[in-house]
Amino acid sequence: MxxxxxxxxxxxxxxxxxxxxxxxxxxGGLRRKxxxxxxxxxxxxxxxxxxxxxxxxxxxxxxxxxxxxxxxxxxxxxxxxxxxxxxxxxxxxxxxxxxxxxxxxxxxxxxxxSLDPRTTVGQTVAEPLEVHGLHPGRQARAARVAELLELVGMDPSVASRYPHEFSGGQRQRVGIARALAGEPxxxxxxxxxxxxxxxxxxxxxxxxxxxxxxxxxxxxxxxxxxxxxxxxxxxxxxxxxxxxxxxxxxxxxxxDPQHPYTRALLSAVPVPDPVRERRRERIVLAGDVPSASKVPSGCRFRTRCPHAFEPCPDVDPALQEVRGGQAAACHLHGVVGVGDRADAVR
CATH class of the missing domain: 3.40.50.300 (P-loop containing nucleotide triphosphate hydrolases)
Structure with missing residues (x-):
């Protein structure tokens, strides 16, 4: 943490x-309504x-x-x-x-x-400094670029090299250095x-x-x-x-997830203990994720939820606190309260 x-x-x-x-x-063709x-x-x-x-x-x-x-x-x-x-x-x-x-x-x-292949690493990291007017002057910017590269675990001497000369992990470090240039x-x-x-x-x-x-x-x-x-x-x-x-x-x-979708996601994560892996519950959701252009009425998860019941097709559940800062958008904790149906999701 x-x-x-x-x-x-x-x-x-x-x-x-x-x-x-x-x-x-x-x-609709050229007019495209x-x-x-x-x-x-x-x-x-x-x-x-x-x-x-x-x-x-x-x-x-x-x-x-x-x-x-x-x-x-x-x-x-x-x-x-x-x-x-x-x-x-x-x-x-x-x-x-x-x-x-x-x-x-x-x-x-x-x-x-995300990195311009025609721009050196040093130029890439220096660009936010130029845009925001930080560390004016070539020498000051070069010194700051060296500091940023060292900060992300890279040798400042690579500033004159191009992205194609680096591995994916090194390129991502360059991207992080660029993001940190403005001191966000x-x-x-x-x-x-x-x-x-x-x-x-x-x-x-x-x-x-x-x-x-x-x-x-x-x-x-x-x-x-x-x-x-x-x-x-x-x-x-x-x-x-x-x-x-x-x-x-x-x-x-x-x-202790409080939404059926969260439980399904967690059940798909492998557990390194073979005994626990064999014993734990697996939740396989039915169907595919609906299109974002045709969102289901009511609870948008109801078409795949194993616990869907009466209010789900008609009422869109609000995100509300279940306990101690943990909130869920589920009728199991809303319309009927946390009772027998709520126990089914745990």
């Missing part, structure tokens, strides 16, 4: 309220507390990356608000938005695609280890944890890898079809 009990009770750095990102679906929308993010309430790591997990296509991009306004929200350190991000003009992007940055998923407060790690070998994943995770302790960073760690998320996160938020369906501390969500 990266945080402390004080961190978990600390103030909120990033807050999303009813955040929506809908992409239009068009058809709008015939629907892909509801990639569909009414998300989320808080990221200062100094913590919030893990964001869910199946591919559930809206995790779009949510991370919307928090930084790399994609424009369709509705709702995003506050960063008390400032409404959705209302900022271009100049103020540029200032924000010094403090809130992203480490991208694919280190092979908030870092969105968008599947930052997904394209790396397992041994390299561990190195990058350890690097991120060290940098958080050293620099006081706040992370949103987006991943479909629950094992990695449990390893690095203070709290975990679970997304399904554009909506957060459960949030709580890493211990709460991984040890």
């Amino acid at each position: 990266t945080g402390t009990s004080e961190t978990l009770r600390g103030d909120v750095l990033v807050r999303a309220r009813d955040l929506q990102v809908h992409f239009p679906v068009r058809a 709008r015939v629907g929308a892909v509801r990639a993010v569909d009414g998300v309430d989320l808080e990221v507390r200062r100094g913590e790591t919030l893990g964001l997990v869910g199946e591919s296509g559930c809206g995790k990356s779009t949510l991370g991009n919307a928090l930084l306004r790399l994609v424009e929200p369709t509705g709702g608000t995003v506050e960063f350190d008390g400032t409404d991000v959705t209302a900022l003009g271009k100049r103020d938005l540029r200032a924000l992007r010094r403090r809130a940055v992203m480490v991208f998923q694919d280190p092979y695609a 407060d908030f870092v969105v790690c968008d599947e930052a280890i997904a394209s790396l070998d397992v041994s390299v994943q561990a190195q990058v995770l350890n690097l991120l944890r060290r940098l958080q302790r050293q620099l006081g960073l706040t992370y949103l760690f987006v991943s479909h890898d629950l094992s990695a998320v449990r390893h690095v996160s203070d709290r975990i938020a679970v997304m399904y079809l554009g909506r957060v369906v459960e949030v709580g501390t890493a211990e709460q969500v991984s040890g």
Whole structure:
């Protein structure tokens, strides 16, 4: 765990309220009329507390990356608000938005695609310094680039080399150095280890944890890898079809999940103990994830949920606290209360 009990009770750095990102679906030849929308993010309430790591997990296509991009306004929200350190991000003009992007940055998923192959490592890391007017002068910038490369575990002498000369893990270190150039407060790690070998994943995770302790960073760690998320996160938020369906501390969500979807995700994670692996319950969900352009009525998980009952087709459950800061969007804890039906999900 990266945080402390004080961190978990600390103030909120990033807050999303009813955040929506809908992409239009068009058809009809040249005029291409709008015939629907892909509801990639569909009414998300989320808080990221200062100094913590919030893990964001869910199946591919559930809206995790779009949510991370919307928090930084790399994609424009369709509705709702995003506050960063008390400032409404959705209302900022271009100049103020540029200032924000010094403090809130992203480490991208694919280190092979996120670095310009025609630009040296030194130029890549120096670019944010030039954009934000930091460390003016060639010598000062070169010294700062050397510091940043050393910070992520690379020899400053590689500054004159190009991305194709490095492995995936080394490229991701360059991407992290670039993200840290502006001395940010908030870092969105968008599947930052997904394209790396397992041994390299561990190195990058350890690097991120060290940098958080050293620099006081706040992370949103987006991943479909629950094992990695449990390893690095203070709290975990679970997304399904554009909506957060459960949030709580890493211990709460991984040890006693309160939403059927979270239980299904956890049951798919291998256990290193062969005896426990044979004995533990496996939950196989029926069917496929519905299209984000045709979200089911009521509870959006009901078409795959083994516990669906009367209210599920008609009433969309709100995310509400179940116990001690752990919240779930499930009628088992709402319409009928935590009774016999709620016991079925545990």
